[in-house]
Amino acid sequence: MKIAIQFGAGNIGRGFIGKLLSQSGYSVYFVDVNEKIIDELKAKKQYTVEVVGEAKEDILVTNVDGMMSTSPEVLDLISKAKIITTAVGPNVLKIIAKTIAKGIEKRIQDGNKENLNIIACENMINGSTFLKEEVEKHISSEALTAMAPLVGFPNSAVDRIVPPMEGSDDVLRVRVEQFKEWIVEETLFKGEIPKIEGMQLTDNLMAFVERKLFTLNTGHAITAYLGVLKGYETVKESIEDEEIANTVKEAMKESGEVLINRYDFDREKHYLYIDKILNRFKNPYLKDEVSRVGREPLRKLSYNDRLIKPLRGTIEYNTKNDSLIKGIAAALKYRNSADEQALKLEERLSSDDLKTAIEDITSLSNKAVIEKIIDAYKA
Numbered sequence: 001m002k003i004a005i006q007f008g009a010g011n012i013g014r015g016f017i018g019k020l021l022s023q024s025g026y027s028v029y030f031v032d033v034n035e036k037i038i039d040e041l042k043a044k045k046q047y048t049v050e051v052v053g054e055a056k057e058d059i060l061v062t063n064v065d066g067m068m069s070t071s072p073e074v075l076d077l078i079s080k081a082k083i084i085t086t087a088v089g090p091n092v093l094k095i096i097a098k099t100i101a102k103g104i105e106k107r108i109q110d111g112n113k114e115n116l117n118i119i120a121c122e123n124m125i126n127g128s129t130f131l132k133e134e135v136e137k138h139i140s141s142e143a144l145t146a147m148a149p150l151v152g153f154p155n156s157a158v159d160r161i162v163p164p165m166e167g168s169d170d171v172l173r174v175r176v177e178q179f180k181e182w183i184v185e186e187t188l189f190k191g192e193i194p195k196i197e198g199m200q201l202t203d204n205l206m207a208f209v210e211r212k213l214f215t216l217n218t219g220h221a222i223t224a225y226l227g228v229l230k231g232y233e234t235v236k237e238s239i240e241d242e243e244i245a246n247t248v249k250e251a252m253k254e255s256g257e258v259l260i261n262r263y264d265f266d267r268e269k270h271y272l273y274i275d276k277i278l279n280r281f282k283n284p285y286l287k288d289e290v291s292r293v294g295r296e297p298l299r300k301l302s303y304n305d306r307l308i309k310p311l312r313g314t315i316e317y318n319t320k321n322d323s324l325i326k327g328i329a330a331a332l333k334y335r336n337s338a339d340e341q342a343l344k345l346e347e348r349l350s351s352d353d354l355k356t357a358i359e360d361i362t363s364l365s366n367k368a369v370i371e372k373i374i375d376a377y378k379a
């Protein structure tokens with residue numbers, strides 16, 4: 001039995017990565033803190049992925065199981081697993097790192113000398129490397145030495161829009177768009193690279209990660225934040241507003257100019273990539289709420305994330321950034337009493353002076369750019 005562990009049985013875990021692992025012959029154990037989902041996985045051992053687009057298809061994902069992340073048996077699973085993937089959100093990697101460290105210690109004690117690869121499938125640059133560093137903080141020095149040649153942490157870029165499922169009593173059912181892309185850093189695998197249907201390999205991951213994060217995610221976030229300001233509830237409603245669509249497209253082009261300079265992308269091809277993404281935002285079969293896409297605004301406004309890193313690129317290459325700045329100002333205006341980070345953002349903006357707050361939130365230091373953000377925020 002080939003065991004795969006998928007930390008996070010949420011939207012992307014079930015709707016994309018777990019499905020690929022199951023289709024590639026793995027027995028997939030979803031590990032999560034959500035009791036309802038885990039109980040259902042244990043009981044049903046299968047679930048349906050509903051692919052929506054011009055053609056609609058229901059795919060049954062079988063050979064799956066669930067386990068609570070607090071269960072001691074997770075360590076036994078890690079001891080035996082062939083591959084571990086995560087889709088828990090960047091902030092949760094630190095938490096699961098402790099369990100993974102204990103599991104690797106057990107694996108070493110059990111004498112398992114097979115290779116293991118651990119791939120973080122999160123919206124972040126070098127997520128697996130980050131996870132590795134966190135694991136290293138919690139593992140014994142003997143296990144760390146033994147793990148080094150055996151356990152790989154290849155980084156990855158994941159692209160598929162999977163909002164929470166609406167209108168179904170089946171808690172496991174998940175609705176996904178047709179488009180999918182999972183690209184993994186070939187050079188960081190340890191041992192033979194597992195054959196997983198739909199997993200592409202590259203030796204130039206940074207270009208792919210930045211292309212995805214700073215096009216799709218940059219455009220998506222700005223669509224959501226501008227949409228909220230105009231009272232829209234979904235991404236589709238927001239992007240159908242011409243004024244928003246124009247700003248979003250311009251912002252994606254501004255971010256694109258940075259990518260073209262940095263990675264020598266072909267401009268025409270990149271513009272086609274932008275248009276394709278804008279069409280994905282309009283998908284009439286998905287109900288994607290602005291509150292999901294705009295969630296955790298402090299993370300999205302941080303130095304290396306989808307808004308500020310492209311802006312920093314425009315400073316580096318001395319290129320246009322008016323629309324990115326509008327998007328950043330809209331993100332600073334994001335208010336949502338159900339989102340802890342939106343509440344913190346509001347508090348910071350009301351307690352500090354605006355310039356200090358923006359410097360603090362974004363870690364930007366370029367005075368002229370901060371002034372431009374302040375002007376856009378006030379406007």
Ligand SMILES: NC(=O)C1=CN([C@@H]2O[C@H](COP(=O)(O)OP(=O)(O)OC[C@H]3O[C@@H](n4cnc5c(N)ncnc54)[C@H](O)[C@@H]3O)[C@@H](O)[C@H]2O)C=CC1
Pocket residue numbers: 007008009010011012013031032033034069087088089090092095096121122123158159160161162163
């Ligand atoms: N949904 C999407 O369209 C895409 C999401 N991503 C990335 O995938 C990651 C997950 O996103 P979603 O699936 O949308 O979120 P989600 O909220 O649907 O799933 C996250 C899952 O992690 C679980 N979790 C939380 N703490 C945990 C812990 N300590 N141990 C185990 N599981 C835990 C949650 O209960 C939840 O089921 C994020 O980093 C996101 O940026 C990337 C591409 C597409």
Ligand SMILES: O=P(O)(O)OC[C@H]1O[C@](O)(CO)[C@@H](O)[C@@H]1O
Pocket residue numbers: 123158159160161162216217220221292293294295296
């Ligand atoms: O999951 P995050 O980083 O909060 O961001 C939400 C974004 O991630 C995605 O779910 C997948 O990239 C997008 O649909 C959306 O832009």
